[in-house]
Amino acid sequence: MSQHLETGPETLGGDPTDYVQLLTPEGVRVEHPDYSLDPSPELLRCFYRDMTLTRRIDVEATALQRHGELGIWAQLLGQEAAQIGAARALAPQDFVFPTYREHGVAWVRGVDPLKLLGLFRGSDQGSWDPAEHNFGLYTIVIGAQTLHATGYAMGMQRDGVVGTGDPQRDTAVVAHFGDGASSQGDVNEAFVFAASYQAPVVFFCQNNQWAISEPIERQSRIPLYHRAEGFGFPGVRVDGNDVLATYAVMKQALQRAREGGGPTLIEAYTYRMGAHTTTDDPTRYRLDDDVQRWKLKDPIARVEVLLRRNGYADDEFFARVQQEADGLGAHLREGCRALPDPSPLAGFDRVYAEQTEELAAQRDEYAGYLASFEGAN
Amino acid sequence: MSQHLETGPETLGGDPTDYVQLLTPEGVRVEHPDYSLDPSPELLRCFYRDMTLTRRIDVEATALQRHGELGIWAQLLGQEAAQIGAARALAPQDFVFPTYREHGVAWVRGVDPLKLLGLFRGSDQGSWDPAEHNFGLYTIVIGAQTLHATGYAMGMQRDGVVGTGDPQRDTAVVAHFGDGASSQGDVNEAFVFAASYQAPVVFFCQNNQWAISEPIERQSRIPLYHRAEGFGFPGVRVDGNDVLATYAVMKQALQRAREGGGPTLIEAYTYRMGAHTTTDDPTRYRLDDDVQRWKLKDPIARVEVLLRRNGYADDEFFARVQQEADGLGAHLREGCRALPDPSPLAGFDRVYAEQTEELAAQRDEYAGYLASFEGAN
């Protein structure tokens, strides 16, 4: 039978509770038929710590931008659970392609957050080694990285590290992107390629409801996770403010990918609590009401409630994390100011792996020019 | 509830009978719950005539290419029903954006097929007036025209000719494309824009199973019409070799668009019986078996059976159409050879609506250069 879908749920964006949730905003554990999870107290504490420290990175970076130490900063406030849940579900060998906002994922992957600051300060364009952390460089051109992730996943297939059954070897790749990015041709082409080759890639979309000033409704009139079905692979929506659910859903999708089951689209339904970046002014386009409503769904608070209610963590734990956060803050404040400016000549030497005579000459000419000033002083 | 689709029907490309059909290959009328049609004998004869003449255009053009009169020709053999059904469903005010293969649609829209030959001969790049026929120029860059159609449809919304209830005014726009094109970013962006603005556009995909040498399975592992659902608008698959079904499905989608109901994707399931173009050699990549199997589903034969069985057309009718086809053939053969070559200087004058001094000077210089040869003779 031909299908003539009268698509579109009641409201644009769909029923917001139409998602996988394992921990309510009130900190109550709930069950889900497809995603069971029995997290150890240790894992829960780990989530709490990750999210708290990640938020601290964000707060410090925002302050550093205000003080003129960064040119700009893309805040993740509100998206901690989506990022930490997604990142903690990774196996060490998995590889991640981030946007410019995945500070939480970077944290979990062991990237010194100072290195994130370097990019936003303008000292470099990402100074961590992707191969060391299995965490790619931030990508600013919206959606481009989803294809890179898909290609990398095709590489894993060719490396023979998909579906071997060896959990130490089987590898999945993650493509992060936003709700706005879902409109880009590149993202949809990534879906086509991933589906066509059954590449081991998980498309992780943080639907934070906004693409700068444009609400999600401009990009899609139906829940984004449905997009995957039209390309022939599963899509699932998860409460992106619920670190447990995000972790569980991501774990399953990664496993599926590693086993050779092909791609999955995860829509982590969350909210951008801050501005798009520090140069943005959201009061021009959105109501404070919404923000207030989402405050009640804070991703960290609900884990704290869970930890305390179950006696999984005591005051000392929380104090220790706080202390750690303060230490991290100091590290960032001091480290940021100390970040070296890029050398004016170094750039010439890394345009090509094999330098050209032309560019070497341009470098020398500029070196001479700079030297002429030194002589003049 | 979150949806975790284990998509993908039994076979890639889906069950081929999972489509709307109103006339079987054997010429038997069948009913469909969603698409009822009671075609007049006149309409049936019209379909037959259109398809027969369209096929004749194709045959003549192919022969002209073999004789060196055309540089290349993109054959439509086998796709007559899809094109004629889609085109006859149009209202006069509807506007069509074709690919390079919509010779049948061009025919219905009143474009002299000789003008199609001009393009493939290299005399011009399309010499019909799109505004006269509400039929755009052929587009060769795969998928680009789907965005043009969507933009044009947005223009219709702004013109106030959508959803007025006046059947003489309400306007729909059609974007033609192929199965291969469905992988292009542009086509998917067209889906995004059309859905976002609920533009009155019908996406008409002739899934002829091949993109040059690549089978549909490379582009999509599930039936293409499902793609629309992920973007939030309906998709439907129709037997593209059944002119009645294509007509009925297209009529309904156009009506929906005109009424302001937004876009529809129609996948016309058909088969490219010929080569991709006259320069292609399909024996390198596909089995003759398939072609033989599809011969049994010929779009014209089944209408002939229907006409004869019901006494809707007599031998004289068929002879008349044959005669008309012969006349058309002669028109094309003579007309093609007589097509004027483009003037070497005319091109300079239509790069810009407002000519530049630079280019006018380049034109004059070249005119002088050409004249210098004439002088020399």
Next chain:
Amino acid sequence: MATTTKMTLAKALNAGLRRAMEDDPKVLLMGEDIGRLGGVFRITDGLQKDFGEDRVIDTPLAESGILGTAVGLALAGYRPVVEIQFDGFVYPAYDQIVSQVAKMHYRSGGRAAMPVVVRIPFGGGIGAVEHHSESPEAQFAHTPGLKVVACSNPVDAYWMIQQAIASPDPVIFLEPKRLYHSAKADIDPEATPPPLWSSQVVRRGSDLTLLCYGPMVSTCLRAAEAAAGEGRSIEVVDLRTLSPLDLGPVTDSVRRTGRAVVAHEAHVNLGMGAEVAARITQECFYSLEAPVLRVGGFDTPYPPARMEEHFLPDLDRVLEAVDRVMEY
């Protein structure tokens, strides 16, 4: 508004867009965040409020989609003015621009008009992250069927945007983003502007001709001023139109001065300077006392912000090139 008003370049563009929209109901604005937000640079501030969502269209986040639908709207008789949020984000739309927008008039045998304006905030100097400081003009100027212009000051911005919108041909309209909110200038809406397709001598001089456009014009004017202090008389020409070039004033000038330097932020290799130098040399061969030299961005990707002051040609680098040319 019949009286002269002081405006920044950003405000002048806003006023120019507003006037174009008032003059012609077929003018539409399209882009990301141009509605409620007024664009990330606020160039379209208030326009959606006044002209409605049908004429100031916030689009999905897809540049090819924006240009592709603009083509359709133009074919339907509209005059879309597209905002590309930053220079580096025009490339996803490159295919629609060079293969569709640029060719439509030609391939239709002159029937179809394609009055699409693509506004691109271009160039560096604002301390941004990557892809926010590109100078893509040469890539468009190389494409027949497009016209390419760059404004350099509020008065030109005000008039040129209106002239570009009125043009029946597609125009790539480059806006020097680092000057958006700098010096104001008096704009008289009753004045008669120079033609869009004209370069303008913005400072007279006799020793050397300095050619520039967009953000480099103010740099070059300052360089000329500094050079004057050392007794060197530099003529500065604001090219304004990059394709077609208006070389009349340039060759007139070079025939007098015998020397020329072209400055732009774009990479030197195959930048506008190459074309300008080649043409000047061709037209003024016997007048030239020295080769036309070029100053521009290095042939490296645009660097991290803390290196951009090196990358961007500044007063000193312009003067150094002037010195080299004078020494011939």
Next chain:
Amino acid sequence: MATTTKMTLAKALNAGLRRAMEDDPKVLLMGEDIGRLGGVFRITDGLQKDFGEDRVIDTPLAESGILGTAVGLALAGYRPVVEIQFDGFVYPAYDQIVSQVAKMHYRSGGRAAMPVVVRIPFGGGIGAVEHHSESPEAQFAHTPGLKVVACSNPVDAYWMIQQAIASPDPVIFLEPKRLYHSAKADIDPEATPPPLWSSQVVRRGSDLTLLCYGPMVSTCLRAAEAAAGEGRSIEVVDLRTLSPLDLGPVTDSVRRTGRAVVAHEAHVNLGMGAEVAARITQECFYSLEAPVLRVGGFDTPYPPARMEEHFLPDLDRVLEAVDRVMEY
């Protein structure tokens, strides 16, 4: 195969690709219809059969997707060699090429390698419909981080494709499609080829230097031959590498001849000729007896096939430019 074989340019590319794939298991081919069909020009004929579907990858019909996944494959340690079916279809991939492929090494602080080769059959003269005869080289040459080369004969094709694949940097590899199946040449797989990044003097002469690449080389050689008949001695340089340029042989030549003409199929405005002319003028100012003139495609879109003989610079148009330069 240790013996010399006669091959067309198409076969030479096929043999070069085959050898590169044998030499390095990380080399992958990607593109539309390159598998069973062997590509629309049969350049990859038989390679999928011999190396399998994992190494000769028929892709979905999406050029940005091809280049974007090639970036990912390169990051995973592979060496993707991408076939763009025709020049005019590279533009949907333009963003991935100029913003990702070109910049990856730089932005990674020199860590990431991006050994991607983008093979583009380019130029006209085959009687094709629109978008099948473009010459997009200048747009890539303007982009730092890319290297751009063009082969002009079977021997170069054989070696240059292997050298491009071996290069750790991204290479835009331009193939003169109208020469694919024309004259054969002897290929000796044991020979030592000249470096990839070198231009080559392909005919000696003393009166004028004629610069060209790709499909124009044979035209220019014929022009030089014809000119010789009239007593004019023309030196012909096949540029081969367009970015970086190897101007050593060119300036050596021009210093001897004092005159130069650059010829290409691409539009003259901002074409390679602009850069070459500007640089020659800069380097050889005092040697030049005349400005460097350019012959190329007109500044119109590529015309319908039955007009292309006018659009494409032919022997006569090259000689006319030579005449003009000689008359100075």
